[in-house]
Amino acid sequence: DIQMTQSPSTLSASVGDRVTITCRASQSISSRLAWYQQKPGEAPKLLIYKASSLENGVPSRFSGSGSGTEFTLTISSLQPDDFATYYCQQYNSYSWTFGQGTKVEIK
Amino acid sequence: EVQLVESGGGLVQPGRSLRLSCAASGFTLDHYAMHWVRQAPGKGLEWVAGISWNSGSVGYADSVRGRFTISRDNAKNSVYLQMNSLRAEDMALYYCAKASGGHYYYYIDVWGKGTTVTVSS
Numbered sequence: 001d002i003q004m005t006q007s008p009s010t011l012s013a014s015v016g017d018r019v020t021i022t023c024r025a026s027q028s029i030s031s032r033l034a035w036y037q038q039k040p041g042e043a044p045k046l047l048i049y050k051a052s053s054l055e056n057g058v059p060s061r062f063s064g065s066g067s068g069t070e071f072t073l074t075i076s077s078l079q080p081d082d083f084a085t086y087y088c089q090q091y092n093s094y095s096w097t098f099g100q101g102t103k104v105e106i107k
Numbered sequence: 108e109v110q111l112v113e114s115g116g117g118l119v120q121p122g123r124s125l126r127l128s129c130a131a132s133g134f135t136l137d138h139y140a141m142h143w144v145r146q147a148p149g150k151g152l153e154w155v156a157g158i159s160w161n162s163g164s165v166g167y168a169d170s171v172r173g174r175f176t177i178s179r180d181n182a183k184n185s186v187y188l189q190m191n192s193l194r195a196e197d198m199a200l201y202y203c204a205k206a207s208g209g210h211y212y213y214y215i216d217v218w219g220k221g222t223t224v225t226v227s228s
Binding site: 045 | 142144151152164200212213219220
């Protein structure tokens with residue numbers, strides 16, 4: 001199975017900060033990577049698909065990049081609504097796998 | 108509005124079985140692959156199983172292969188997860204999720220709210 005490793009596990013930041021989360025795959029997944037945001041008590045929400053495509057309705061401060069085995073999610077200017085947990089997920093082959101999550105906390 | 112509503116969760120003893128259902132509305136189910144994803148209390152997301160639009164391709168996480176079976180009935184707009192030989196480590200919130208296309212190489216774009224499975228004697 002393909003392993004997905006996210007870093008950091010926790011990130012403390014302030015409103016207005018630029019935030020970057022990294023996701024590494026144990027083998028190439030081309031660009032078949034998605035990013036999800038999850039808030040407590042809610043289902044995950046799709047932010048980015050195909051590594052860098054922004055889902056409809058998602059603010060443009062979110063962006064994704066990468067291909068192969070190295071990927072990043074960037075929030076250009078952190079807003080109060082962005083404090084949440086973020087997951088990467090590969091859909092290149094069964095079995096699908098998620099990263100372990102990155103919790104973005106208020107500094 | 109695209110909607111997924113899970114049901115069938117509950118309290119079950121270790122070793123017993125449970126069948127989860129997912130009712131889809133607001134879209135044509137037979138165009139899309141469907142998945143089950145779970146989240147244990149306080150833990151991250153774990154993909155459980157997926158099924159292509161015509162049931163021709165299915166996949167399972169190693170942790171459930173041989174015990175869980177995913178199926179679908181497009182005529183009934185429903186997806187199912189049959190869970191046998193349940194273990195304590197299967198206890199989680201189970202989400203039904205819609206893919207953006209018909210096969211495994213399409214990402215999840217819609218999630219249900221989940222149904223809770225508790226495994227305890």
